Structures are given as C-alpha cells and as structure tokens.
Amino acid sequence: MLAKSAPRWFAGLGVVGALIATTAIPAAAQAAAQVSLFFSDTTVAAGGPGKVDSVFLFATGPVVLDKPVVTFDATDLAGVVEIEDESLSSYCEEPSPGVLRCQDPFEIELDEDTLAVPFSIVMTAAPGATDGDEGTLKVTLTAPGIDAVSHEARLRVGEGxxxxxxxxxxxxxxxxxxxxxxxxxxxxxxxxxxxxxxxxxxxxxxxxxxxxxxxxxxxxxxxxxxxxxxxxxxxxxxxxxxxxxxxxxxxxxxxxxxxxxxxxxxxxxxxxxxxxxxxxxxxxxxxxxxxxxxxxxxxxxxxxxxxxxxxxxxxxxxxxxxxNGADLEAIGAEFDGEAGTTTDVELKVVNNGPAVRSSGRGGETITRVKVVVPSGTTAVAAPEECHPTTADDNTGEDVDWEHPGKAGAPAYFCDGGLFLAVDETLAYPFTFRIDEVIADAAGAITVNAPCECPTFGDDLDKSNDTAKILVNGTGGGGGGLPVTGASTGIVAGAGALLLAAGVAGFVIARRRRMRFVA
The missing domain is CATH 2.60.40.10 (Immunoglobulins)
Structure with missing residues (x-):
C-alpha cells in the first residue's frame, strides 16, 4: 500500500520544512537577519469552491518573531476574489472589508534553513466574477524588532x-x-x-x-x-x-x-x-x-x-x-596524542552496493549508526546527526533524542540520512580529546546498529558492519576489526521537504485546519 505523500515532485531541492519553535535568539543575531514572506499567485474557478493556500515566512539568519501579525489586503480584488481565514480561528479578524489581520499568539523561530507557514486563507471567486478578472493580494508581516515586509501576489479568476x-x-x-x-x-x-x-x-x-x-x-x-x-x-x-x-x-x-x-x-x-x-x-x-x-x-x-x-x-x-541488495561498511579511524590534545576525526559509512539505499517515501533514516567513544577520551564535539546514549545501549532505549550533537556522551546513535548511492559515503565528524593515554584504547563505529527504532537489517555483508576507533595504537590491539577502508565524499540525503505554494490548492469542501509545522 502506498503511503501517500504530499504531491510535490520538487521535494528536496533546497527549502526545508516549516518549523515553529519558542527558543530565544540573542538580539544582535535577530537584528542581522533579513525576514521575507511569500504567497503564491493563484487562479480560482469562477463559481467554484475556492482554494486554500498559505503564507511562507523565511529569513537569512536566526530570528524570533514575537507574536507576529500577517495582514492580507484584498481591497484591490473587490468583485474579483474574496478571502477568509481558512482555520476559522480566533487568531484572525476583519478590521475592514477585504482585509484580514491575523496574529500568532506564540513566537515563531526562523533561520536560513527553516520556513514557517503560520496562516492559511480561503480564496473564492466573487459572485459575478468571470474568466479574465484579476487583482493583487498584498500580504504584510509585522513583528517587534523587524521592519515590516510585504509581498504582492496575483489572484485571478478562470473558467472552471x-x-x-x-x-x-x-x-x-x-x-x-x-x-x-x-x-x-x-x-x-x-x-x-x-x-x-x-x-x-x-x-x-x-x-x-x-x-x-x-x-x-x-x-x-x-x-x-x-x-x-x-x-x-x-x-x-x-x-x-x-x-x-x-x-x-x-x-x-x-x-x-x-x-x-x-x-x-x-x-x-x-x-x-x-x-x-x-x-x-x-x-x-x-x-x-x-x-x-x-x-x-x-x-x-x-x-x-x-x-x-x-x-x-x-x-x-x-x-x-x-x-539486488546493499552492503554498508563502517569505516573507523586511528589517531595518537598526549593527554589534553584534541583531534578531529571523520568516521564514515560507505555503500558498497550493488544497490542504493533509500528510505523512499517513508522519511525514515536508512540505517542507524552507533559510535562508542574510546576509553580515556571525550567527544568534545559531535555532529548534529548523532544523539547521546550510553555505551551499553544496544536497543536505543537510552538515546537522548532531544539533544542532538551534545558533547561528552560515552556513545552516540547517529542517523543515516534518507539516501545513499553506491560508492558514496556518510561522514560523521567528531572531535575527540585525549584525557588519559591508554595504549590501544578502542572505541567503535557500527552501521546497522541494533535498535528498537528504524534501521537496516538486511545488509549483504555483516562482517564489515563494525570498525575500530583506535587511540595510541601499538599494533597489539587485536580484535580483527578494520580501521579504515575505501570511501568517497558524503552524499546529501534526498527527500527534504519543500512546501510548495499553489501547486493544486485545496478546495473548501475538504476544509481543514492548516496551522502546522512540517
């Protein structure tokens, strides 16, 4: 059975999903960010049920919008297109004919990698409007600490x-x-x-x-x-x-x-x-x-x-x-140093093929990768794809999913992304500090790690699923686990969600609340 996805062929081409959060951003960072908004041009059917679409908010850097106000001004569309709040919520009011003023009761956090979709409106052809009628919808965002920004969208009427x-x-x-x-x-x-x-x-x-x-x-x-x-x-x-x-x-x-x-x-x-x-x-x-x-x-x-x-x-x-399966191989690392020294280490997973690994439309990571920090060392920096856990966690029950990239954990469960082509690699950059010099101190990286969560259990060659992270090796560490192997550059995971304005619209007959985070 197909898990129906949003009908968007352009998924993953550059804009990630909407995100609404409440974390505070320093004032200096907020002042430096430029906030913009967008609303799609839309054609509605004369005498038809209308369409629903949303305003997009995005920024060039970190910014928090405190209870932002979005105003939809459709006065230029009198007799052409009528608008109303799609959610029928108490967040929107009509201060004058053809104008809809909506205020979010919460903060909205934006940065260069996120966009917000705070309000949706219904657009219907006005009674008597015919094919060829059109006008301009002006959408304006205001919030404390930023200059007002506006966008104009063309709304027009077509034959149904x-x-x-x-x-x-x-x-x-x-x-x-x-x-x-x-x-x-x-x-x-x-x-x-x-x-x-x-x-x-x-x-x-x-x-x-x-x-x-x-x-x-x-x-x-x-x-x-x-x-x-x-x-x-x-x-x-x-x-x-x-x-x-x-x-x-x-x-x-x-x-x-x-x-x-x-x-x-x-x-x-x-x-x-x-x-x-x-x-x-x-x-x-x-x-x-x-x-x-x-x-x-x-x-x-x-x-x-x-x-x-x-x-x-x-x-x-x-x-x-x-x-036609796939062999995912773990690629470890080896480094030396005295107590107090730090070393940047890139751990890897390579797809030896012959098939790609893809999550398809499910959106789940293609595998789970466990990294155990070597004895006598501390992970002073970890990638955002990796979540802190304990060294003896073999089920994923102890994973701290709320703090990705947190330093100092004895082990990590790492996401494998959504897509990995043949001969491409996933890379996990860590920074390790040697606290105590221990000869042949070894951690490990394991691909397809056991986890009570989505992972990959049908690897073609399980013998290369684990590799050492060896510190101050003397050649006597043993264990038979590989330290390094062939690899290439990291491949960007396919499938990041792009929320598209106006691809098909939503008819009023299927009206539903659309204040969401994607």
Missing amino acids: VDLAAGDNAEVSAAPGAAFTAPLRVRNIGDTTAEGAVAIFYNDYGFQAAQKYSNCTYDGDEVRICTFDGDLAAGADYGVPFAYRLRADTYAPGSQFGEVGWMTPAEYEDLRAYLDKFGIDAGQPGDGPKLELSQVVGAQARGRQADTDPFNNWSYVEVKATGE
Missing part, C-alpha cells in the same frame, strides 16, 4: 474545469529492465479543458527511457509534461510513458511514481513560485513530442482553474523483482 487522474496501477520489473506506466487523465466536468499539464513525483528507480520535447527533465528524471490540445468534456485520454528501472534499484521492493494534473493557468502560477525560489523545472527533452490520444489541435486559450484538485493525482507501483 475538472481534470481527474486515471486509476492507480501496478507493474513489475527487474532492476535495469524497461517498463511502461500509464499516463491517464479524464475531463469529468462539463467544460472543454484547453490543455493540461502533468507534474511527476517519482521515486529514484524511475529512469526516463525517452526524453520528449514537450516534457522537462532533471538528468533522466522527468519533471513536467505539457499538452496543448483540448480535452473534451467527459472524455478520457492517455498514453504509455516509457521508463527503465534503474540498475541499482534495491530489490525486492517497491518504487512509487505519482503524477498530478493541472490547467495551464495553474502551471503559470506554479512557475512563478519556482522562479521565486530558484527551482529549476528541468530542461526540455530532445526527442519526439508526447501526445495524449484523442487530443485535437491547439487553439486560442483562456484561463481555467480546476474545481476539484483532490482527484488530480494517481500513482503507479513498480514491484522491483529479483535480488
């Missing part, structure tokens, strides 16, 4: 259509083999849809076998396909999409691919968002044009918006057959 994705599908393929996945869309409304855009969100194993001229690609990963022909009301369109299951896909297992549909006008809104954050939608292919069957020639276009984005997504599950 209802695109629906085809049925979910399941296919099987061995790593390296070709397969096809159905690309299907139906127009279940009463209005002809003037073109359509497919947005892809595929797992690592999906390798495009053909690069079509009306699709964009990041390497051999398909991103977007645009279709300019009409989709008649009540009609069903489709075409097989050619893929190959990457040769280094883990098997047996499953790979999932999602595709979502939107109107060309909604894609214009999305492109404005991508441009704002410097996200590359990919490069056009150099092959033939991909055509949906039964689509007629293109003609002059108006604006359209989907009236029910919740039926726009479908998925295909590819059952990866055969046996």
Whole structure:
C-alpha cells in the first residue's frame, strides 16, 4: 500500500520544512537577519469552491518573531476574489472589508534553513466574477524588532474545469529492465479543458527511457509534461510513458511514481513560485513530442482553474523483482596524542552496493549508526546527526533524542540520512580529546546498529558492519576489526521537504485546519 505523500515532485531541492519553535535568539543575531514572506499567485474557478493556500515566512539568519501579525489586503480584488481565514480561528479578524489581520499568539523561530507557514486563507471567486478578472493580494508581516515586509501576489479568476487522474496501477520489473506506466487523465466536468499539464513525483528507480520535447527533465528524471490540445468534456485520454528501472534499484521492493494534473493557468502560477525560489523545472527533452490520444489541435486559450484538485493525482507501483541488495561498511579511524590534545576525526559509512539505499517515501533514516567513544577520551564535539546514549545501549532505549550533537556522551546513535548511492559515503565528524593515554584504547563505529527504532537489517555483508576507533595504537590491539577502508565524499540525503505554494490548492469542501509545522 502506498503511503501517500504530499504531491510535490520538487521535494528536496533546497527549502526545508516549516518549523515553529519558542527558543530565544540573542538580539544582535535577530537584528542581522533579513525576514521575507511569500504567497503564491493563484487562479480560482469562477463559481467554484475556492482554494486554500498559505503564507511562507523565511529569513537569512536566526530570528524570533514575537507574536507576529500577517495582514492580507484584498481591497484591490473587490468583485474579483474574496478571502477568509481558512482555520476559522480566533487568531484572525476583519478590521475592514477585504482585509484580514491575523496574529500568532506564540513566537515563531526562523533561520536560513527553516520556513514557517503560520496562516492559511480561503480564496473564492466573487459572485459575478468571470474568466479574465484579476487583482493583487498584498500580504504584510509585522513583528517587534523587524521592519515590516510585504509581498504582492496575483489572484485571478478562470473558467472552471475538472481534470481527474486515471486509476492507480501496478507493474513489475527487474532492476535495469524497461517498463511502461500509464499516463491517464479524464475531463469529468462539463467544460472543454484547453490543455493540461502533468507534474511527476517519482521515486529514484524511475529512469526516463525517452526524453520528449514537450516534457522537462532533471538528468533522466522527468519533471513536467505539457499538452496543448483540448480535452473534451467527459472524455478520457492517455498514453504509455516509457521508463527503465534503474540498475541499482534495491530489490525486492517497491518504487512509487505519482503524477498530478493541472490547467495551464495553474502551471503559470506554479512557475512563478519556482522562479521565486530558484527551482529549476528541468530542461526540455530532445526527442519526439508526447501526445495524449484523442487530443485535437491547439487553439486560442483562456484561463481555467480546476474545481476539484483532490482527484488530480494517481500513482503507479513498480514491484522491483529479483535480488539486488546493499552492503554498508563502517569505516573507523586511528589517531595518537598526549593527554589534553584534541583531534578531529571523520568516521564514515560507505555503500558498497550493488544497490542504493533509500528510505523512499517513508522519511525514515536508512540505517542507524552507533559510535562508542574510546576509553580515556571525550567527544568534545559531535555532529548534529548523532544523539547521546550510553555505551551499553544496544536497543536505543537510552538515546537522548532531544539533544542532538551534545558533547561528552560515552556513545552516540547517529542517523543515516534518507539516501545513499553506491560508492558514496556518510561522514560523521567528531572531535575527540585525549584525557588519559591508554595504549590501544578502542572505541567503535557500527552501521546497522541494533535498535528498537528504524534501521537496516538486511545488509549483504555483516562482517564489515563494525570498525575500530583506535587511540595510541601499538599494533597489539587485536580484535580483527578494520580501521579504515575505501570511501568517497558524503552524499546529501534526498527527500527534504519543500512546501510548495499553489501547486493544486485545496478546495473548501475538504476544509481543514492548516496551522502546522512540517
């Protein structure tokens, strides 16, 4: 069963999830940070149920916003688009017609790696608004200690259509083999849809076998396909999409691919968002044009918006057959020194293949790595991926998950990230201080460490799962554990969440509270 993810193909391309916290930041640091906000351009359907979207807050450095106020000014949209608080909470008020003033009762912490999504609004076409009407929504943030910042978003009205994705599908393929996945869309409304855009969100194993001229690609990963022909009301369109299951896909297992549909006008809104954050939608292919069957020639276009984005997504599950596993090897270290000296040490885990290790859509770490600090030494610095524990903790029960990177622990449980390619490494930089000179003092790094938490239990070669961290070795330490091995640079884990504004919107019929941290 597919664990449904947010329909965002651009996950992991540069903006991490929203974070709301209450930790105080020194005033000097707060003064140096620049705070910005963003709200997506949006097209809503005339006579439709409306859409929900959120304001994004982000900063160039650490900053705490004390009970910030966000004002949505839609006075320029009178007779075009109406707005209201999506959560129907007591945090928002309407001081004047077309203006919504929302105040968060808590502090919001930002830095260069986080963004906050404090308020969501409902946008609906005003009674009598028609295709072509548009105006500007001005969004302003105020908070003590910062200058007011504003952003203007274009809101417009389009003709309502209802695109629906085809049925979910399941296919099987061995790593390296070709397969096809159905690309299907139906127009279940009463209005002809003037073109359509497919947005892809595929797992690592999906390798495009053909690069079509009306699709964009990041390497051999398909991103977007645009279709300019009409989709008649009540009609069903489709075409097989050619893929190959990457040769280094883990098997047996499953790979999932999602595709979502939107109107060309909604894609214009999305492109404005991508441009704002410097996200590359990919490069056009150099092959033939991909055509949906039964689509007629293109003609002059108006604006359209989907009236029910919740039926726009479908998925295909590819059952990866055969046996194609992975060998994760621990790489230790050796250093010498007198009492009182400190040494920077980089411990590593390398993927010897033949398959990648990926958490897919689960978001769990691909493995757990335990580091035991050598006798007579202290870890005076530890990476943020590592959590303090005790040396005899073999279950993960004693892990201090609340203080990652805390110095001075006798041992650590470390996260393995979300993705590790073949021949790539995970690196864990520690700084050790020698407190007492002990010949052949040894700690250890263990990959796939036993833990009552997610880890990797199917390693192909368990004999290299543990390696020494040897201090002041004399050659008599023994034990048979390797100290070093082949390695390459660290690979960045794929899958950091990018919260996208305006990809499909949310219809009022599915209204829900959206004050969240992601």
